[in-house]
Amino acid sequence: MSPSGAEVIRQIKQQVEEVDPAEVSEHLGNGVTVIDVRESEEWDRGHIPGAKHVPRGYLESRIEGAAPNRDARIVLYCASGQRSALAAHTLKDLLGYTNVASMTGGITLWKDRGYKVELPRTLTPQQRDRYGRHLLLPEIGLEGQSKLLDSKVLLLGAGGLGSPTALYLAAAGVGTLGIVDDDDVDVSNLQRQIIHTTDRIGTPKVDSAEAAIAALNPDVKVVKYPVRLDASNIMEIIEGYDVIVDGVDNFPTRYLLNDATVRLGIPVVSASILGFDGQLSVFKPHDGPCYRCLYPVPPPAELAPSCGANGVLGVLPGTMGLLQATEVVKLVTGAGEPLVGRLLLYEALSATFTELKVRRDPDCPICSRPVDEITDEEMGVFPDYEAFCAAAG
Ligand SMILES: [Zn+2]
Numbered sequence: 103m104s105p106s107g108a109e110v111i112r113q114i115k116q117q118v119e120e121v122d123p124a125e126v127s128e129h130l131g132n133g134v135t136v137i138d139v140r141e142s143e144e145w146d147r148g149h150i151p152g153a154k155h156v157p158r159g160y161l162e163s164r165i166e167g168a169a170p171n172r173d174a175r176i177v178l179y180c181a182s183g184q185r186s187a188l189a190a191h192t193l194k195d196l197l198g199y200t201n202v203a204s205m206t207g208g209i210t211l212w213k214d215r216g217y218k219v220e221l222p223r224t225l226t227p228q229q230r231d232r233y234g235r236h237l238l239l240p241e242i243g244l245e246g247q248s249k250l251l252d253s254k255v256l257l258l259g260a261g262g263l264g265s266p267t268a269l270y271l272a273a274a275g276v277g278t279l280g281i282v283d284d285d286d287v288d289v290s291n292l293q294r295q296i297i298h299t300t301d302r303i304g305t306p307k308v309d310s311a312e313a314a315i316a317a318l319n320p321d322v323k324v325v326k327y328p329v330r331l332d333a334s335n336i337m338e339i340i341e342g343y344d345v346i347v348d349g350v351d352n353f354p355t356r357y358l359l360n361d362a363t364v365r366l367g368i369p370v371v372s373a374s375i376l377g378f379d380g381q382l383s384v385f386k387p388h389d390g391p392c393y394r395c396l397y398p399v400p401p402p403a404e405l406a407p408s409c410g411a412n413g414v415l416g417v418l419p420g421t422m423g424l425l426q427a428t429e430v431v432k433l434v435t436g437a438g439e440p441l442v443g444r445l446l447l448y449e450a451l452s453a454t455f456t457e458l459k460v461r462r463d464p465d466c467p468i469c470s471r472p473v474d475e476i477t478d479e480e481m482g483v484f485p486d487y488e489a490f491c492a493a494a495g
Pocket residue numbers: 391392393394395396462463466467468469470
């Protein structure tokens with residue numbers, strides 16, 4: 103007579119090494135591969151931190167991806183310790199794994215003992231639909247989309263550059279968008295600042311931008327700062343953001359922003375536009391040059407947009423703003439090569455892109471020094487700005 107199923111399990115369990123949750127907890131992260139062999143719905147309800155998921159039904163086909171080295175230490179677990187014992191037996195006897203154990207009592211005992219459980223982020227059915235085209239990209243996928251949803255991005259200005267950037271970052275599912283802008287919507291903005299509308303003329307730009315973002319994507323939380331960024335508020339506003347999108351049009355604020363972000367280690371995606379030309383770079387503190395490495399002194403006065411009203415082609419901030427949004431998505435998800443140490447120049451009339459290398463200045467007054475040596479007093483200070491604008495007429 104064949105043995106009963108319970109008898110088979112009992113026999114197999116005798117041949118498999120079993121370890122206590124205490125031992126697994128002690129060795130977590132120390133070269134032990136922990137594998138959860140339960141079904142996806144069980145995994146989604148919580149799993150051991152750092153564990154890999156290989157459902158028992160896929161054990162033979164997927165184990166090599168999760169544990170390529172057959173002699174490395176592997177601990178399997180399930181809900182109660184039965185399925186993991188059977189899976190350990192399979193790995194040992196059929197697949198040649200030499201150092202496999204099954205965790206006693208499964209995740210049930212693990213939880214009873216009070217050990218930590220990690221909940222994977224799951225997207226709602228609506229989010230799966232909304233971000234479906236991201237989920238199809240291996241470079242983004244669920245992991246990248248989760249990072250976007252967890253990310254906090256600060257936009258300096260809801261103007262020409264900030265408008266398209268805000269809309270696309272909101273559409274991409276950036277979870278928190280901070281917006282710093284103390285202006286009201288004016289009819290002259292609407293030639294390029296596409297987040298605003300004719301019926302919102304006269305309302306604060308932060309409110310107008312919030313309305314547009316809320317209508318586009320309810321996943322996005324907007325944090326409004328209807329103020330001018332200055333030395334008194336910058337540290338308080340920018341702290342805690344993952345990336346800053348710089349669309350400010352004046353050099354004092356750019357230097358201030360640079361010094362503050364180097365101190366806090368926050369990357370800045372910076373763009374500027376004038377006439378038909380735009381430029382773009384990513385300043386990632388200590389990974390590449392900072393803004394002061396590129397511009398130790400302000401550029402020539404005639405190239406300083408802040409010294410007065412200048413013409414700008416309406417679509418140009420769209421082009422540059424979307425390049426900024428692209429760099430933000432790359433920085434947040436880790437996909438691709440961000441524009442660090444490179445300055446991208448775009449000339450709309452000739453339709454040409456030029457890339458220049460930018461090196462870190464070993465004598466940079468800010469980024470060459472330990473961050474705790476940068477004082478409040480020197481932040482944003484640079485050679486004689488007033489005289490510089492006066493010279494521009
Ligand atoms: Zn520097």
